[in-house]
Amino acid sequence: MKEGTELVSSVLEGDRLALARLLTQIENDTPEGRTALNGLFSHTGSAHLIGVTGAPGTGKSTLVNKLTRYFRDLDRIGAGRRVGIIAVDPSSPFSGGAILGDRVRMRDLAGDPYVFIRSMASRGSLGGLAAGTAGMVQALDAAGYDTIMIETVGAGQAEVDIARLAHTTVVVEAPGLGDDVQAIKAGILEIADILVINKADRPGVENTERALRGMLQLAYPSPQIYASHHGDSAYKQMEVTFQDANQNRWQTQIIRTVATEGTGIREVGEVISLHRQHLQDSGEWNQREITRLQAELDALLQATLVSRWRGSISPIQYDNVFEELVRRTISPRQAVQKLLNGKEIHNM
């Protein structure tokens, strides 16, 4: 308990080593980490959470890297963003890719006291992964990082769950990647606030943009989807678009980038800020916070109730009952009754 309190103070004071240690505690879901999170929670709630997801090979990490530079460089004009990055790799238990990516980042962003990078490998269940990420985001938020990017690989349920943590979701695609691993799943488009077509200097970029635009229009038919291309006037144009449309609905934006060359990065950064502004002006920011907290509370409640109950029976008991269910000698409801110690169940 005392340990936890000390950790809280150190993290709030900006101690980077303490923060790194806390993140490890949270990742391992230790009692010390939990206690510290309780103490830090009142200091959270001001960071802009940006989810960045995409298949391997889309250049997502380079994009995040360059966006970090963009947000840091705002310091020169007094905008002063402090950037935290959490790179989640649910597909690999060893997160080799993430560690390699970190090395490259370290080189580019080393020595900047207002950038904090942390990678997180897959451990335990997907639910656990999302919960762990939520905790890490809270720690960075409390430590004063006002812009937090959560980078995930792929487009599975885990990514969707993690994206739900974010205020702004950026989905990264790249042209000419024809095989399975590069595929973007249709479901991921539903959560995209911004679609980035990276490696836009490659052949096939027109096809990729057309396909994405087709998917978007099928999903959200509207004549106002704005075709942006990397260029200087995009920001102004968009403001006009939004004023014209005069709707409270955000239109998913498609932006082309060549992250390795820095092309289009400024525009992505500007649209991210514009989306934040949109959320705040429309009242959606507060609404999303309440929804997020409600979801987090209910998930934690459910997990706690289920985990308490699971602690009370053996896996063999569960398997035996499930086998009876599969053989259809008992019904699902009878299985629940058996598992809940044969007590009569009321109000089911």
Next chain:
Amino acid sequence: MKEGTELVSSVLEGDRLALARLLTQIENDTPEGRTALNGLFSHTGSAHLIGVTGAPGTGKSTLVNKLTRYFRDLDRIGAGRRVGIIAVDPSSPFSGGAILGDRVRMRDLAGDPYVFIRSMASRGSLGGLAAGTAGMVQALDAAGYDTIMIETVGAGQAEVDIARLAHTTVVVEAPGLGDDVQAIKAGILEIADILVINKADRPGVENTERALRGMLQLAYPSPQIYASHHGDSAYKQMEVTFQDANQNRWQTQIIRTVATEGTGIREVGEVISLHRQHLQDSGEWNQREITRLQAELDALLQATLVSRWRGSISPIQYDNVFEELVRRTISPRQAVQKLLNGKEIHNM
């Protein structure tokens, strides 16, 4: 209890009135309905469950109607399908549309003792809706309906949840429907085994097919997506396609229909049967059954645990704790501790 047992016998004996009564009990989630389901469960597991979903105006109900005729007409060649239909309308609390649709169906399918149609309005939570539908499917299955179509409107989470009940999912689209309500959500494509473009005699059918094909190829890139058009040789062609591909993965099929004229109906029916065959040959049928039962058991367990707990606190208690959470004076974990009566929580 005795009531329930009588109901079970009558339903198993093919008493249509008893079945109708049981479905009402299940819809209202009465103790009698629950008891009956326990008794019927051992008689379930043989029906082919077909989910049919699509936006309003796509002609989904007409398609289901014609498919029912198709499956019934197989009787002439000794294939003898008994068809149950559950029409779920989560968007309307009064299910006016569903009832109107039923009247049309009654006229076409009236007097056929091997067709049973039931519409279900939205009641209570989405989870409750999926659970109620699962119960109704079990009742029809036990009553001897070997082909059960579950028709849902739209493409929200409720439809996806209900579609998870099905072995085969058919998503219905129509050309030239440009406004919001007609939109297919990208997420729904992920669950589609068969995509039907109904009203294929309308202008814009090429665009719709191209867009759907683009979404599919982006989602599951593969050169083997088979372009089927309504015609007689499609069935044979598909068999060849599958043999060539020699993969255990089902390729989502796109089929054009004009349901009002009966065009393409036979092909949809054949592809549905082919999908069933594919599931059985690949072992996926058994796997899906186990997954379905596991999901149903876990959902019922979770719901029971949560509902037992909810019964133990007042809404005001919950709201007060949630308000503290929103004000960030307590953390999510502290909120859980408060809600679970202040007891220390271990193993969280």
